[in-house]
Amino acid sequence: MPEFSSSAAPPAPPLQVAEWLNTPAPLALAALRGRVVVLHAFQMLCPGCLSHGLPQAERVHRVFRNEGVSVIGLHTVFEHHDVMGPDALRVFMHEYRWSFPVGIDQPAQGTGLPRTMQAYHLDGTPSLVLIDRRGHIRLQHLGHIDDLRLGGLIGRLLAEPLPPPDHSEG
Amino acid sequence: MPEFSSSAAPPAPPLQVAEWLNTPAPLALAALRGRVVVLHAFQMLCPGCLSHGLPQAERVHRVFRNEGVSVIGLHTVFEHHDVMGPDALRVFMHEYRWSFPVGIDQPAQGTGLPRTMQAYHLDGTPSLVLIDRRGHIRLQHLGHIDDLRLGGLIGRLLAEPLPPPDHSEG
Amino acid sequence: MPEFSSSAAPPAPPLQVAEWLNTPAPLALAALRGRVVVLHAFQMLCPGCLSHGLPQAERVHRVFRNEGVSVIGLHTVFEHHDVMGPDALRVFMHEYRWSFPVGIDQPAQGTGLPRTMQAYHLDGTPSLVLIDRRGHIRLQHLGHIDDLRLGGLIGRLLAEPLPPPDHSEG
Amino acid sequence: MPEFSSSAAPPAPPLQVAEWLNTPAPLALAALRGRVVVLHAFQMLCPGCLSHGLPQAERVHRVFRNEGVSVIGLHTVFEHHDVMGPDALRVFMHEYRWSFPVGIDQPAQGTGLPRTMQAYHLDGTPSLVLIDRRGHIRLQHLGHIDDLRLGGLIGRLLAEPLPPPDHSEG
Numbered sequence: 001m002p003e004f005s006s007s008a009a010p011p012a013p014p015l016q017v018a019e020w021l022n023t024p025a026p027l028a029l030a031a032l033r034g035r036v037v038v039l040h041a042f043q044m045l046c047p048g049c050l051s052h053g054l055p056q057a058e059r060v061h062r063v064f065r066n067e068g069v070s071v072i073g074l075h076t077v078f079e080h081h082d083v084m085g086p087d088a089l090r091v092f093m094h095e096y097r098w099s100f101p102v103g104i105d106q107p108a109q110g111t112g113l114p115r116t117m118q119a120y121h122l123d124g125t126p127s128l129v130l131i132d133r134r135g136h137i138r139l140q141h142l143g144h145i146d147d148l149r150l151g152g153l154i155g156r157l158l159a160e161p162l163p164p165p166d167h168s169e170g
Numbered sequence: 171m172p173e174f175s176s177s178a179a180p181p182a183p184p185l186q187v188a189e190w191l192n193t194p195a196p197l198a199l200a201a202l203r204g205r206v207v208v209l210h211a212f213q214m215l216c217p218g219c220l221s222h223g224l225p226q227a228e229r230v231h232r233v234f235r236n237e238g239v240s241v242i243g244l245h246t247v248f249e250h251h252d253v254m255g256p257d258a259l260r261v262f263m264h265e266y267r268w269s270f271p272v273g274i275d276q277p278a279q280g281t282g283l284p285r286t287m288q289a290y291h292l293d294g295t296p297s298l299v300l301i302d303r304r305g306h307i308r309l310q311h312l313g314h315i316d317d318l319r320l321g322g323l324i325g326r327l328l329a330e331p332l333p334p335p336d337h338s339e340g
Numbered sequence: 341m342p343e344f345s346s347s348a349a350p351p352a353p354p355l356q357v358a359e360w361l362n363t364p365a366p367l368a369l370a371a372l373r374g375r376v377v378v379l380h381a382f383q384m385l386c387p388g389c390l391s392h393g394l395p396q397a398e399r400v401h402r403v404f405r406n407e408g409v410s411v412i413g414l415h416t417v418f419e420h421h422d423v424m425g426p427d428a429l430r431v432f433m434h435e436y437r438w439s440f441p442v443g444i445d446q447p448a449q450g451t452g453l454p455r456t457m458q459a460y461h462l463d464g465t466p467s468l469v470l471i472d473r474r475g476h477i478r479l480q481h482l483g484h485i486d487d488l489r490l491g492g493l494i495g496r497l498l499a500e501p502l503p504p505p506d507h508s509e510g
Numbered sequence: 511m512p513e514f515s516s517s518a519a520p521p522a523p524p525l526q527v528a529e530w531l532n533t534p535a536p537l538a539l540a541a542l543r544g545r546v547v548v549l550h551a552f553q554m555l556c557p558g559c560l561s562h563g564l565p566q567a568e569r570v571h572r573v574f575r576n577e578g579v580s581v582i583g584l585h586t587v588f589e590h591h592d593v594m595g596p597d598a599l600r601v602f603m604h605e606y607r608w609s610f611p612v613g614i615d616q617p618a619q620g621t622g623l624p625r626t627m628q629a630y631h632l633d634g635t636p637s638l639v640l641i642d643r644r645g646h647i648r649l650q651h652l653g654h655i656d657d658l659r660l661g662g663l664i665g666r667l668l669a670e671p672l673p674p675p676d677h678s679e680g
Binding site for chain 2: 059060063064067146147148149150151152153154155156157158159160
């Protein structure tokens, strides 16, 4: 079973997003303190994302959004950039009717890896990042994770105490 | 989503079992204080039990048994008693290779409903009962519950504090 | 892909059935000349029969029964006889609502293998036997066969010419 | 069940393809006389194509290609043309490893509907067209068709006699 880091969990770097879809306003992790954040990094033409990761993100969104969990999709294009641009992503989002917010990870100069993907040291897609109510990274997982395990991890994070009021930025 | 009862959760009645399978010694809820117990009530010829409930119980057993969760199957025969007796159940357990412990709910005189099923007021099969680390019933659910929700509930129960040492019997 | 025998296909032995379920009258292969017969040999407590063979037999029955195909289930109990008797099978048929006719293969004296299973030299369950419109065995298959292949075989058998009128018994 | 047209089946119009993928040389229906052709019209960002149609086309290709069946994918883009161009399709084909030949339906001037899609009067994607060994259209089906039915139709077409030698073009 994927293991939590606990005491020494690093703070989650801010999301660097070029454009947001499926949300009336940009999202910031700092504004989500107190909620568990399930960050799902994907590419629209990645088979494992479409068969497993994205449907699971949708299920988590539907089951847990009213219980203190925020699901955020992150389009971390690191290959085939020319055919997975914002226009293609918008069609993809429209056709598949994903209902959770999705941010387009900001491209970086001189490298194929977008900025948030770099900041989180993600190795590929689909990747799942669990961020606790204090804004710390508690799990990063590349590939498949089953619903029972993921539910168990989310349940445990939801049971942790609320953080004290936070006046920093993120 | 199925809801926990929390403060006013009733204590789980003792299991009344005629015979245990898949365990070297009889199980008692009182001896499982400190662990989360997932009680799965089934009948071997109930289609929903076989397609959904029993495979889910097996998954919970495999994922969580080393993390403080005990899965217990309970064969609550309330119809067709003559073809779901202990011999038939033993063949069923052998053929399907379920790996969690199963108790045969003790038949009651003068009624088709076995004793534990009566004590828990179970309405049918498959039924799922979640018992917390203090031995209280936190959820009873008849029918299908998906893995993500169930994982979330188990995760939250696992995050609750250990009960104080208990000297009562159960 | 499972292969047809064609020219030298042996005639299908008569079914030796102790009792019929799901049919107003006993079935005889001889009376089904002109139809393709899909014979599905199963045991009610065989996991592969329940997860694969029986649902497939049900699908074949629903898709092809009005197009010249007869599905027949055959309960070929060769182990655990005491818990898979006629009463147990009736409960099983009722609970799962299989809609095709099922015959109970006639027990044989002094051996665990029932008579039709012996006559067809079946090696276990689930087994599928395809019998052509002339009453000859064209395929015997132990285990899993996928729907696309099975559909293809049935389609080819349905395309074969009708046999001449047959006055023999079977 | 989808029904064959039989006697009055119209000849299949020639494929009008701008570019072929997954094949060393362009395909022509006229050169496939004697084989059953399964034409699968899809768009790479159509959810039903990805969840059902394309995996089924792949299965048909694997099961029947050595038995006289040719599977041909046809990328019939009729919406969102700018994000489903040849470059995007090549990435899609590469990522999903479809192994059957795919032709890009030739765009038509002044309309969103490509030429072959128009010639076959296809109503959307996924669409399945079954072409018999004489080159006639025997089935057109928009949407989902299950493997058992499709296998049955292919089996029947494979059982039809070979056409006489054909000297026309197509």
